[in-house]
Amino acid sequence: xxxxxxxxxxxxVMRPVGAPLVRGLVVGGAAYAAGRSAAGRRQGELDQxxxxxxxxxxxxxxxxxxxxxxxxxxxxxxxxxxxxxxxxxxPDIAxxxxxxxxxxxxxxxxxxEFATAKARLLGV
Numbered sequence: 001x002x003x004x005x006x007x008x009x010x011x012x013v014m015r016p017v018g019a020p021l022v023r024g025l026v027v028g029g030a031a032y033a034a035g036r037s038a039a040g041r042r043q044g045e046l047d048q049x050x051x052x053x054x055x056x057x058x059x060x061x062x063x064x065x066x067x068x069x070x071x072x073x074x075x076x077x078x079x080x081x082x083x084x085x086x087x088x089x090x091p092d093i094a095x096x097x098x099x100x101x102x103x104x105x106x107x108x109x110x111x112x113e114f115a116t117a118k119a120r121l122l123g124v
Contacts, residue, residue, distance in 0.1 A: 048111075096121055
């Protein structure tokens with residue numbers, strides 16, 4: 001009347017072998033490396049921003065301690081010409097520096113290129 005039950009066979013798990021396994025390892029390794037690289041860049045930018053903030057604070061503190069700059073003995077005509085040139089060129093230089101900063105933030109300029117261009121603009 002009743003049929004005897006068959007023993008339950010274990011289910012075989014198919015493990016990937018060969019190309020699928022290698023492909024998974026390569027894709028996973030590349031994703032891991034890309035994530036690690038991005039995290040390193042982010043940390044580098046944070047460290048750089050912190051260093052810049054510290055330097056700016058240090059420069060502001062030094063400027064407060066030094067007081068107003070003492071003008072050197074310059075002939076009156078040369079001083080007036082220098083002030084007129086500085087007033088006319090100041091917005092232009094500021095605009096160029098802000099453009100350079102924007103390019104550096106976008107990653108189009110390396111920090112070394114930015115420093116070189118800034119020094120050239122400022123005449124240092």
